[in-house]
Structure formats: structure tokens, C-alpha cells
Amino acid sequence: MLIALRLVALAALMISVASPVLAQSYVWSLPAWLPPPPVPADNPMSVAKVELGRRLFFDQKLSGPSYISCSSCHMPEHAFSDPRHPSVGVTGAKIRRRPPPLANVGYRETLTWADHRVTTLEDQAHQPLFRADPPEMEANGHEASVVDRFEHDATYRQLFREAFPEKGGTVDFDQIIKALSAYQRALVSYTTPYERFRFGGERDALSASAQRGEKLFFDAKLGCATCHAGATFGPLAQKLLPGAAPVVYANAGLYDLDGKGAYRAIDRGLLESSARPEDMGRFRAPGLRDVAKRAPYMHDGSVASLEAAIDRYAAGAPTLAAADRFSPLKDSRLRGFTISAAERDDLIAFLRALNDDAFAADQRHGSPFR
Numbered sequence: 523m524l525i526a527l528r529l530v531a532l533a534a535l536m537i538s539v540a541s542p543v544l545a546q547s548y549v550w551s552l553p554a555w556l557p558p559p560p561v562p563a564d565n566p567m568s569v570a571k572v573e574l575g576r577r578l579f580f581d582q583k584l585s586g587p588s589y590i591s592c593s594s595c596h597m598p599e600h601a602f603s604d605p606r607h608p609s610v611g612v613t614g615a616k617i618r619r620r621p622p623p624l625a626n627v628g629y630r631e632t633l634t635w636a637d638h639r640v641t642t643l644e645d646q647a648h649q650p651l652f653r654a655d656p657p658e659m660e661a662n663g664h665e666a667s668v669v670d671r672f673e674h675d676a677t678y679r680q681l682f683r684e685a686f687p688e689k690g691g692t693v694d695f696d697q698i699i700k701a702l703s704a705y706q707r708a709l710v711s712y713t714t715p716y717e718r719f720r721f722g723g724e725r726d727a728l729s730a731s732a733q734r735g736e737k738l739f740f741d742a743k744l745g746c747a748t749c750h751a752g753a754t755f756g757p758l759a760q761k762l763l764p765g766a767a768p769v770v771y772a773n774a775g776l777y778d779l780d781g782k783g784a785y786r787a788i789d790r791g792l793l794e795s796s797a798r799p800e801d802m803g804r805f806r807a808p809g810l811r812d813v814a815k816r817a818p819y820m821h822d823g824s825v826a827s828l829e830a831a832i833d834r835y836a837a838g839a840p841t842l843a844a845a846d847r848f849s850p851l852k853d854s855r856l857r858g859f860t861i862s863a864a865e866r867d868d869l870i871a872f873l874r875a876l877n878d879d880a881f882a883a884d885q886r887h888g889s890p891f892r
């Protein structure tokens with residue numbers, strides 16, 4: 523026992539000698555106004571773990587039949603979402619929801635569109651890997667062969683050893699999931715024109731039109747920030763809106779199939795995890811970072827453009843089926859408002875100023891296989 527421990531310690535020492543950079547703990551180097559995302563005690567960050575997680579995220583070998591990777595649906599060049607609609611899993615099955623973007627995902631208080639119980643990236647990763655209905659990556663049933671692929675690859679063997687020295691080079695899904703989560707916690711975006719203007723003191727970063735749009739977004743008449751500030755601006759929510767609830771689940775009124783607010787059987791929102799009838803059709807108000815880069819919109823891609831999204835809100839969020847019908851379960855804050863064409867352009871200019879192009883171009887977040 524003692525000898526085994528010594529060997530492990532020795533191995534760890536050799537590794538840290540072999541690659542001092544990879545063994546370092548991870549440093550985000552963020553501006554003073556932005557705290558790093560929270561990190562669970564049992565999955566500390568390290569440079570090696572982030573690098574391993576990045577490789578796994580872009581590698582098709584992680585799916586059971588080796589066809590697709592996490593990045594097949596979360597493409598960095600499309601704000602870590604998917605220009606295809608619907609997205610498809612490894613068996614070709616259509617995926618019912620839009621893949622959320624992953625910039626700043628480490629700050630989100632709850633994950634997925636409508637399951638308040640999923641609060642860590644480690645928990646979330648089980649869904650694409652092991653969920654069966656429909657399968658996304660179908661690692662379930664192929665666990666041994668997936669692990670085998672990595673254990674028989676010299677690059678991975680080295681990376682796993684550096685990321686998890688205590689495991690001595692054996693591979694398991696606990697390590698895979700921890701590494702994927704560490705990589706995703708490293709995806710921190712803070713250089714949108716809006717943030718450079720508002721927090722970085724760059725007076726020229728935001729156009730006059732986008733500045734007018736900012737006022738509209740935070741104006742009580744439109745109410746956008748009541749639901750979207752928390753999810754949009756992560757840890758900044760409290761600063762922007764003292765007392766604002768960080769995560770909002772709301773019914774945006776898209777469907778009313780039975781006159782009582784029924785959503786489609788394929789996706790009934792928060793009700794599925796909470797089992798409370800009033801949660802029918804409630805979904806997490808998504809973050810609007812990079813929103814202009816990832817049409818179509820809403821949980822099911824049913825709204826084609828930002829213009830259409832704003833027009834729906836202005837009209838008081840009628841159902842998709844009929845512009846003069848309103849769901850009884852529609853959130854009461856969606857009362858409608860009048861907005862001129864010029865104001866709508868301003869609001870869209872503001873939403874476009876939530877694109878982080880520098881983050882998108884950052885090679886450290888992209889595929890290591892290029």
C-alpha cells in the first residue's frame with residue numbers, strides 16, 4: 523500500500539518535471555470586474571485538464587460509433603451552437619431542442635432549457651453521452667470501447683496522465699467528464715462591444731444606435747432585462763439589476779394546443795422535470811450573448827430571426843399558429859408594446875453588440891485537430 527502510494531507520488535513528480543506548463547493550475551486572466559466561474563472542490567482546474575477536455579470535446583472518438591463529437595452540435599464558429607436545424611444525434615435522430623451556446627456556461631446557475639435539477643457541467647455531460655431517447659453521442663453500451671480508444675492512443679495516454687496523475691494513465695468516464703467540464707469552465711467571454719463600453723471604459727466600442735438599444739433593453743416598457751439579464755450577463759446580473767432573480771423560467775406563449783396552454787407532447791418544458799402543471803411551456807430565458815450568430819431561435823428554433831422575435835414580443839407574444847390567439851399560460855410580463863422601426867433597429871444593434879468576436883477567434887478554445 524505504502525509502496526503503491528510512493529509510486530503514485532513519484533509518477534506525479536516525474537510528470538510535473540516532464541511538462542511543467544501542463545501541471546500548472548489554470549489561470550483565466552480576467553478583467554477586474556469579472557470573477558472567475560465557480561469550480562467544484564472535487565474537480566480543480568489545471569492546464570492539463572483543460573487541454574484534455576478540449577481535445578475530447580472536438581473528438582468523434584468520444585461517441586459510441588465514432589461519428590460525432592460535442593462540437594458537432596456546439597460549433598465554436600457558430601457561438602458553440604448549431605447552424606443546422608434540427609441538430610442530429612449520432613444515429614441520425616432529430617434533436618428536439620436547440621443546442622445552447624457555451625460561452626460563459628460555467629457561470630450558469632441551472633443548465634439545459636428546462637431542467638432546474640441540472641446545476642453542474644459534470645451532471646449535464648451525462649445527457650449527451652448516455653441519454654438514450656433520442657441518443658446524442660451514444661457512449662452508453664460502448665463504454666469499454668470508448669475508453670479503449672483513448673487508452674490505446676499515445677497522445678491521450680500522456681494527457682490523461684498529466685490531467686489525472688493519481689490515476690496512473692488508466693481512463694474512465696469520471697475523468698472524461700471532469701476534463702470536459704474543466705474545458706467548458708475555461709470558455710469565458712468578456713470582450714463584447716457592450717462589455718468593452720460598459721465595463722472596460724472604451725467609449726467608442728458601442729455605436730449610438732446600440733446605446734439607444736441598450737436603453738430600450740433595460741426599459742420597463744419592453745421588460746427584456748427582467749427575464750434576460752441574469753442569463754445574459756451571468757455574474758453581472760446583480761450589478762445591473764440589484765435583487766433580480768438570476769435564472770428565469772417563463773412561458774413565451776409559443777403554443778396553445780388545447781385552449782389551456784398545452785405545448786407539443788414532444789416538449790412541454792419545465793413541467794417535465796418539476797411535474798407542476800403551471801410549468802407547462804416554461805423554458806429558461808436564454809443568455810443573449812452571441813445571439814445574432816445563432817438563429818433560428820427559441821428552444822425549438824420556431825422563430826426565424828431577431829426581427830421576428832421582437833415583433834412577437836411587441837404583439838404581446840401570440841401563439842405561433844395564430845397572431846390573434848394568446849395562451850392562458852403565457853407569462854403575464856409579456857403584455858406587448860409599441861416600437862418604431864428605428865427603435866427595433868436600435869434594439870437589434872444592441873443585441874448584435876453582445877457578439878464576442880475576439881472570443882470566437884481565440885484559437886485556445888477551438889479544435890486542436892486543425
Ligand code: HEC
Pocket residue numbers: 579590591592593594595596609610611612617618619620621622623624627630632633634635636643646647650651658659702706
Ligand atoms: C446532437 C447534438 C448535441 C451533441 C452531440 C452535444 N450536445 Fe450539448 N446540447 C445539445 C442540446 C440540444 C442541448 C439542450 C438540451 C436540453 O435543453 O435538454 C445541449 C445542452 C448542453 C449544455 C447545457 C448548456 C446550457 O446553457 O444549459 C452543455 C453544457 C452541453 N450541451 C455540453 C455538451 C458536451 C460537453 C457535449 C459532448 C459530451 C455535448 N454537449 C454534445 C445538443 C448536443
Ligand code: HEC
Pocket residue numbers: 744745746747748749750770771772773774776803805806807808809810813818819820821822828831832835853855856869
Ligand atoms: C417574461 C420573460 C421574458 C421577457 C420579458 C422577454 N423574454 Fe425573451 N425569452 C424568454 C424565454 C423564456 C425565452 C425562451 C422561450 C422558449 O424557447 O420557449 C426567450 C427567448 C428569447 C430569444 C431567443 C434566444 C435564443 O437563444 O433562442 C430572444 C432573441 C429574446 N428572447 C429576446 C428578448 C427581447 C429583445 C425582449 C424584450 C423585448 C425579451 N426577450 C423579453 C423570456 C422573456
